[in-house]
Amino acid sequence: MTDLLNAETDAVRRLQGDAWWRSSVIYQIYPRSFADANGDGMGDLQGITSRLSALEDLGVDAIWLSPFYTSPQKDAGYDVSDYCDVDPLFGTLQDFDQMVAEAHRRGLRVIIDLVPNHCSDQHPWFQEALKAAPGSPERDRFIFRDSEDVPNNWQSVFGGSMWTRTTNPDGSEGQWYLHIFDSSQPDFNWKNPEVRAMFADVLRFWLDRGVDGFRVDVAHGLIKAEGLPDYIPPADSASMGGDEEPAPYWGQDGVHEIYREWRQILDEYEGSRVLCAEAWVNPLELMAKWVRSDEMHQAFNFPYLSTSWDATEVRQVINDSLETFAAVGAPSTWVLSNHDVVRHATRLALSADNPQGDGIGPRTENLPEQEHGLRRARAASLGMLALPGGAYLYQGEELGLPEAIDLPDESRQDPTWFRTSGERYGRDGCRVPLPWEANAPAYGFNDSGASWLPQPEVYGPLARDLQLQDENSTLKLYTRALELRRTHRLGEGKLEWLESPDEQVLAYRNGPLTVLSNYSAEPMGHPALSAGTVVLCSAPLTEQGQLAGEATYWVLDA
Structure with missing residues (x-):
C-alpha cells in the first residue's frame, strides 16, 4: 500500500510543474487505432484507458487524442457535428472522464484535438x-x-x-x-462573433472536464485573405502549405487575435493548460509568431519533420529552430511522425526526389526495404529525443511500425483517395490499428479480430509483447531513451555542437550527454567515443569500435 501511495504522490507531483510543456514528451493517440475495448473493430476511449499502463511504462509525460467528438466520420472525426460530446463509436462522456482521471492518476496529462477551421455539414x-x-x-x-x-x-x-x-x-x-478540405467540411467564418463565442464555450467545456490543453487543427487556416484572390500554389508545394509565400487561405495575420483570446481563457485555469498549433508555415520566423508569449505555447516543427536524411539539412533546421523559438521565449518542439504523414520508418529511407513527407501526396512506388527504413528511423529518433525542448511521438513509432502502404483499394477510407479517384493514397497507411500481442486476434487490438483497416502481416513480429522480451527492440530503445532523457533533464538542457571528422556525423552535447549521429552508410570514427561510455545506441558499434553507418549513439561522460 505504501508503494502505491508513493506512486500516486509522484504522479500528482509530475502534474504540478508550471511549464511542463517546455520539455515534455507527448504521445499522440489516434483513438480509432489505439485499442478497441468492445470488439467492433474501432478503437475507443475504454480501450485507451485499458492500455494507459503501457504509456506510463514507456515514460511519456502526456497524451494527445485525435478527435473523438460526435461526427459522421467522413474524415475520421475531423468533421465534427457536436464539439461537446463523444461519438458513440468511441464511448460516452463518462468514458472520457474516466480516461482523464486514470491518466492523471498515472501522472499523464491529457491534450485533445480541437478542429476550429471547419465542421461537418451535419453540424x-x-x-x-x-x-x-x-x-x-x-x-x-x-x-x-x-x-x-x-x-x-x-x-x-x-x-x-x-x-x-x-x-x-x-x-x-x-x-x-x-471548404479547404472535403465538401462535407464547410469552413467557419471567423470574422463572425458568434463563431468566436461558440469556440470560447467549447474551450471552457473541456477545460472544466480536466483536459490539460488543446492541439489546434489547421491553426493557420482560420482567416482567409480579403477578397479571396485567385491563387495557384508552387508546383512543389505541400498540400497543407509551408511555402515561403503564404497562400491566401494559410497563415494570415488575423489568426493571432483569435489565439490571444484563447490564451486568456486558458490562463484563467490552474495547472498550466496549453495550446499547440498545427501550423504548416514557413519560414520558422513566421511559425514563431504562433508561440509568442501571449499566444500559443507550442507549434509543431514541420520543417524538422520534413527534413530528409541529410546531416547538413538536419543541423541547419535544428539551429534555426532553437534560435527562432528562443527569440520569442518559446521552446522548440520536435516531431518525426503523425497521423497525416508517411511514418518515418518508411519516409526517411525514400529517395530525396520522392520524400513523401506529406501522407496526402501521390501514390508511392518502389518502397525501401523495411530494415533500411527502420535503421534510419531508430537513429533519427535517438537524435531527436536528446534535443532540448518538447517532443511528440506518434503511436506505433516506438514499435518501429512502417507505413502500411499496400492496403487493398477497397479498404481505403481517406477522402483524398476518393476525391482524386485513387491518384493519391491519402493517410490510411499511417493509421492502421496497433499490434499489441503477436498471437492474439487483431494482434491484440481487440478480442474479436475485427479491424477498421486491415493490419499487414509485418505487424505481428513488431507486436508490443514480443518487443518487451527483446532487449534490442525499438520499444526498449525508446523506453531507455525516455528514462535517460528524464534522468539527465535533456528537455531542459542546452545544445552545444561539437566538431566531427566528417560532415556526415552530427555531434552535440546536452548536459552530460554527447550525441553522435552518423548519416553516412559507412562506419565513422569520432574522438568523443573515447571520452565516455556508450549508454544507448540505435545499432552496435563496429568491431573496430567505430560508429556504424546510419546510427546514433548516446555517450555519457566518464
Whole structure:
C-alpha cells in the first residue's frame, strides 16, 4: 500500500510543474487505432484507458487524442457535428472522464484535438444555414458566395475545388460555400462573433472536464485573405502549405487575435493548460509568431519533420529552430511522425526526389526495404529525443511500425483517395490499428479480430509483447531513451555542437550527454567515443569500435 501511495504522490507531483510543456514528451493517440475495448473493430476511449499502463511504462509525460467528438466520420472525426460530446463509436462522456482521471492518476496529462477551421455539414449550424436565405445570420457563420461560376480557383487539400454549390428549395442553383478540405467540411467564418463565442464555450467545456490543453487543427487556416484572390500554389508545394509565400487561405495575420483570446481563457485555469498549433508555415520566423508569449505555447516543427536524411539539412533546421523559438521565449518542439504523414520508418529511407513527407501526396512506388527504413528511423529518433525542448511521438513509432502502404483499394477510407479517384493514397497507411500481442486476434487490438483497416502481416513480429522480451527492440530503445532523457533533464538542457571528422556525423552535447549521429552508410570514427561510455545506441558499434553507418549513439561522460 505504501508503494502505491508513493506512486500516486509522484504522479500528482509530475502534474504540478508550471511549464511542463517546455520539455515534455507527448504521445499522440489516434483513438480509432489505439485499442478497441468492445470488439467492433474501432478503437475507443475504454480501450485507451485499458492500455494507459503501457504509456506510463514507456515514460511519456502526456497524451494527445485525435478527435473523438460526435461526427459522421467522413474524415475520421475531423468533421465534427457536436464539439461537446463523444461519438458513440468511441464511448460516452463518462468514458472520457474516466480516461482523464486514470491518466492523471498515472501522472499523464491529457491534450485533445480541437478542429476550429471547419465542421461537418451535419453540424446544426450548417444545416440551419442551408435552410436559411442568402445574407442571413445563419449563413454568415460560414463562407458563402454568390457567383455564376466557381468564386475562385482554389483547390481543396483533398483534391478538386474548394467550392461546392448549394441547391435552392425550388431546385435551382444556389450559393457556393468554401471548404479547404472535403465538401462535407464547410469552413467557419471567423470574422463572425458568434463563431468566436461558440469556440470560447467549447474551450471552457473541456477545460472544466480536466483536459490539460488543446492541439489546434489547421491553426493557420482560420482567416482567409480579403477578397479571396485567385491563387495557384508552387508546383512543389505541400498540400497543407509551408511555402515561403503564404497562400491566401494559410497563415494570415488575423489568426493571432483569435489565439490571444484563447490564451486568456486558458490562463484563467490552474495547472498550466496549453495550446499547440498545427501550423504548416514557413519560414520558422513566421511559425514563431504562433508561440509568442501571449499566444500559443507550442507549434509543431514541420520543417524538422520534413527534413530528409541529410546531416547538413538536419543541423541547419535544428539551429534555426532553437534560435527562432528562443527569440520569442518559446521552446522548440520536435516531431518525426503523425497521423497525416508517411511514418518515418518508411519516409526517411525514400529517395530525396520522392520524400513523401506529406501522407496526402501521390501514390508511392518502389518502397525501401523495411530494415533500411527502420535503421534510419531508430537513429533519427535517438537524435531527436536528446534535443532540448518538447517532443511528440506518434503511436506505433516506438514499435518501429512502417507505413502500411499496400492496403487493398477497397479498404481505403481517406477522402483524398476518393476525391482524386485513387491518384493519391491519402493517410490510411499511417493509421492502421496497433499490434499489441503477436498471437492474439487483431494482434491484440481487440478480442474479436475485427479491424477498421486491415493490419499487414509485418505487424505481428513488431507486436508490443514480443518487443518487451527483446532487449534490442525499438520499444526498449525508446523506453531507455525516455528514462535517460528524464534522468539527465535533456528537455531542459542546452545544445552545444561539437566538431566531427566528417560532415556526415552530427555531434552535440546536452548536459552530460554527447550525441553522435552518423548519416553516412559507412562506419565513422569520432574522438568523443573515447571520452565516455556508450549508454544507448540505435545499432552496435563496429568491431573496430567505430560508429556504424546510419546510427546514433548516446555517450555519457566518464
